[in-house]
Amino acid sequence: MDENSTVDVDASYVEAGGTPQAPEGFPDALAGDRQDVDQLLPQLVAHLGEHRTKLRQEWASRIQDARLLQAMTPQEMAAETTSVYDNYVEVLETGSVEALQHYARDLSERIIPRGVETHEVVGIVLLLRDVLARSLFEKYQQDFALLNRVLDAYEPAANRIANTVAVSFVDERERVIRQQQDAIRELSTPVLPVRERLLILPIIGVLDSERARQLTEQLLAAIRIHRAKVVVIDITGAPDVDEAVANHLVRTVDASRLMGASAIITGLSPEIARTLVTIGVDLSKMNTIGDLQGGLEEAERLLGYTVTRQNDSAE
Amino acid sequence: MSIGPALVSILRQGSYLIASIHTALDDSQMIRFQEDLIEQIGQHRSRGVIIDVAALDVLDSFGSRTLRNIAEMARLRGALTVIVGIQPEVAFAMVELGMGTGSVFTALDLEEGLAYLSSRVSSSSALST
Numbered sequence: 001m002d003e004n005s006t007v008d009v010d011a012s013y014v015e016a017g018g019t020p021q022a023p024e025g026f027p028d029a030l031a032g033d034r035q036d037v038d039q040l041l042p043q044l045v046a047h048l049g050e051h052r053t054k055l056r057q058e059w060a061s062r063i064q065d066a067r068l069l070q071a072m073t074p075q076e077m078a079a080e081t082t083s084v085y086d087n088y089v090e091v092l093e094t095g096s097v098e099a100l101q102h103y104a105r106d107l108s109e110r111i112i113p114r115g116v117e118t119h120e121v122v123g124i125v126l127l128l129r130d131v132l133a134r135s136l137f138e139k140y141q142q143d144f145a146l147l148n149r150v151l152d153a154y155e156p157a158a159n160r161i162a163n164t165v166a167v168s169f170v171d172e173r174e175r176v177i178r179q180q181q182d183a184i185r186e187l188s189t190p191v192l193p194v195r196e197r198l199l200i201l202p203i204i205g206v207l208d209s210e211r212a213r214q215l216t217e218q219l220l221a222a223i224r225i226h227r228a229k230v231v232v233i234d235i236t237g238a239p240d241v242d243e244a245v246a247n248h249l250v251r252t253v254d255a256s257r258l259m260g261a262s263a264i265i266t267g268l269s270p271e272i273a274r275t276l277v278t279i280g281v282d283l284s285k286m287n288t289i290g291d292l293q294g295g296l297e298e299a300e301r302l303l304g305y306t307v308t309r310q311n312d313s314a315e
Numbered sequence: 316m317s318i319g320p321a322l323v324s325i326l327r328q329g330s331y332l333i334a335s336i337h338t339a340l341d342d343s344q345m346i347r348f349q350e351d352l353i354e355q356i357g358q359h360r361s362r363g364v365i366i367d368v369a370a371l372d373v374l375d376s377f378g379s380r381t382l383r384n385i386a387e388m389a390r391l392r393g394a395l396t397v398i399v400g401i402q403p404e405v406a407f408a409m410v411e412l413g414m415g416t417g418s419v420f421t422a423l424d425l426e427e428g429l430a431y432l433s434s435r436v437s438s439s440s441a442l443s444t
Contacts, residue, residue: 216407220406220407221403224403228423251410251411254410255406255410256406258405258410258415258416258421260421260422260423260424
């Protein structure tokens with residue numbers, strides 16, 4: 001780097017040459033003169049704007065060679081690569097990644113449902129970065145020192161862009177995943193009223209602590225809404241119960257009792273029963289019954305229902 | 316009764332006392348409530364006490380211990396206690412923090428509490444549904 005060694009600057013010329021309108025005014029004559037990032041970037045932008053079509057096509061063909069984004073049609077590819085290119089150049093020009101962030105998020109939202117992977121998105125941005133860098137090499141190949149400075153200006157901005165796009169994509173993906181998790185949780189913990197004042201809570205699937213907490217919340221709210229006196233918690237569909245979940249079940253039963261509802265736990269598999277006894281969870285306060293049918297019969301007894309078949313002779 | 320009606324009301328309903336806590340009580344107010352209630356059980360020769368905490372969105376450990384104590388004292392003075400109206404959040408917070416109501420019976424609301432008392436106190440086994 002020798003840009004600081006020569007202080008002799010034709011400032012007016014630099015300014016004029018630095019504007020996007022006059023990219024050709026940046027000949028070898030200025031080589032060695034002090035040019036900072038602020039002055040080099042506009043030239044870059046002008047160069048990239050001028051060769052927009054050629055560079056974009058080169059980029060698109062490299063994407064195809066790399067077999068990225070195959071979920072998209074050629075038309076979509078053309079449209080998206082053009083917008084990405086323009087956004088890219090805009091960031092270089094303005095230095096603000098906000099618009100790009102917004103665009104990247106929007107793009108992610110559109111392409112995530114179609115199965116586009118993180119490596120593809122990062123891949124195409126890095127390809128664009130390489131294509132543009134190559135074009136800069138080509139343009140400034142006569143003057144190595146100037147090329148160096150141009151790359152000094154270009155690289156941090158380009159890296160920031162790659163970073164922004166990748167982070168936006170991953171953020172969006174995580175948001176989608178979270179949304180789906182919430183939806184699954186909502187669906188997976190129904191609280192069903194079967195008779196007046198009798199609720200069934202079937203637990204299906206793995207219980208983690210977050211789901212267990214949500215389940216308790218829903219159960220307590222349902223007890224209040226339905227004025228339940230008895231709750232049957234059926235864990236036939238739960239493959240495994242660990243200590244934390246078992247303790248949570250105990251607390252759920254306690255909390256239901258505070259709300260005036262007694263809880264019956266049904267469907268403890270032999271494995272779960274063995275686990276609970278082995279890890280020593282205190283289940284003495286829990287009313288457990290082998291299967292859901294038995295649990296319902298016990299609940300009906302507690303509520304004072306008697307179920308009789310209408311046609312006695314059929315028995 | 317030394318506690319203003321804004322905080323707590325203790326009403327007589329037949330042979331039962333219905334005590335409603337209207338707002339969060341501090342420790343000394345809680346103690347006064349306890350004293351008043353135990354006193355009135357004797358005055359009215361009550362057989363049952365319902366403590367309604369539906370208005371409370373928080374119940375601290377002192378509060379729940381005092382409620383347990385009240386129930387125990389009431390039992391010694393011949394009245395059965397039911398706590399009614401514990402909110403879902405309060406119930407969950409109480410078990411999370413390991414504070415229960417011990418052996419004190421709890422019911423969903425006032426109506427349930429009355430039904431429970433009438434089934435126990437008059438020793439009729441009818442279960443209202």
